[in-house]
Amino acid sequence: MNKRYLDNSFSILQWFIFLLANAVALPVIIGGIFHLSIDEISGLMQRTFFIVGISSFIQGWLGHKYPIADGPAGSWVSVFVILGDIAIQQGQSTKEVLQLLEGGFIIAGLLLLILGATGLVHKVLFLFTPLVTGTFLLILALQLSGVFLKGMIGLQGDAVKPDYTVGAISFFVFLLVIILSVKGKGWIKSYAVLIGISLGWLIYALLGKGSHAFPESSSIFKLPELFAWGAPKFNAGIIMTAVLFTFLLVSNSIAAISATRQVAPKSEKDEKKELNRGVLTGGITHFLTSAFSTVGLVPLPVSAGFIQLTGQRKIRMFLVASLLLSGMALIPSVVNFLSLLPGPVASAALFSTFVQMIGIAFQSILREELNQRRLTILGITLLISIGIMFLPESAFEGLPSVLQYVCSNGLLVGTIIVIFLEQLWKEPRTN
DSSP, rough: HHHHHHHHHHHHHHHHHHHHHHHHHHHHHHHHHHOOOOHHHHHHHHHHHHHHHHHHHHHHHHOOOOOOEEEHHHHHHHHHHHHHHHHHHHTOOOHHHHHHHHHHHHHHHHHHHHHHOOOOGGGGGOOOHHHHHHHHHHHHHHHHHHEEEEHHTTTTTTSSSSHHHHHHHHHHHHHHHHHHHOOTTHHHHHTTTHHHHHHHHHHHTTTTOOOOOOOOOOOOOHHHOTTTTOOOOOOHHHHHHHHHHHHHHHHHHHHHHHHHHHSSSOOOOHHHHHHHHHHHHHHHHHHHHHHTOOOOOEEOOOHHHHHHHHHOOOOOHHHHHHHHHHHHOHHHHHHHHHTTTTTHHHHHHHHHHHHHHHHHHHHHHTOOOOHHHHHHHHHHHHHHHHHHTOOOOGGGGEEEEEEHHHOOOOOHHHHHHHHHHHHOOOOOOOO
């Protein structure tokens, strides 16, 4: 009984750390882009933790019902970055930009709600073949790998040069998690991510790389602020962007559910209901995201890599960890402590889960024979989408703002290309 209780406690803790690690970095990044104060970043971090926990719990309980962590969407972050840069260059109010983003989340949430409630999402389900889903996962992993690799070597915030000591700690954590997950036995294999983060954080502190100042809080309990950026605003650009990104959000949901189904199969076989519930709940999540002024959340496909890496498949432990994160977000002193988790250590632990995610991507692609047609489609898609990631931001300055959001996002462009080519270039019929 005690062993079972201990195992469940560690499972909850590991899911909690995974949810936290996926949520902790982006508030700092957004705060830097929009020149938010320390208090504003702390508030954004609190709201992000709160909504990540609530959203993950709702999805796992009433939505798709898989242990898939919801987290800030990398695609929405790219819109934050572009809009923030444009506002600063043109001398516009960054606060107004954040209010427009709140409006964009409402538009996307409404569309997701309609697609999920009416079942219309299944009218476009034929577009998401194994090649499309696998390519989406592969591009997503490659696009985010740059973000996490920069974090691992200390290129965060205003840093322009890598910190090689930090990089050494990060790669130690990365390799340790991989080795323990492959060679470890029993509980060591199951808690590889938790062990890696714990040891990494300890080494980080012993070498004096962590923050020595513990942020003070004036209250014991604090509710997250509603519409902290002000009332939502709308314009034609943000409406068009939200419509386009809804398409990407559906792709993300399908990929996350498909990838997790491979590593954590359920007895329920009604995939249509799972997807309907997941998309509908995603709409509710986007309304909450707007109301609590955070980055748009999506089901994270990397959760499948985490499950495969650790063997944590129990939905009950995941739900408890989600509620725990939301509850702790209401205690400022706990939020301040969690904010001390070194970004490079968190990045390294998450980076290790992408190894599994790339494997799942290839498994999806190889579900169908890689003939000349599919190889050509895959090659074209990867060349263009990954090539876009290497282009400087200035390459898109002359385009209208809506096109800037679209064309600068390699994941969105790649997803559109692979779907377009899959439908345009049909297999020859065999007699």
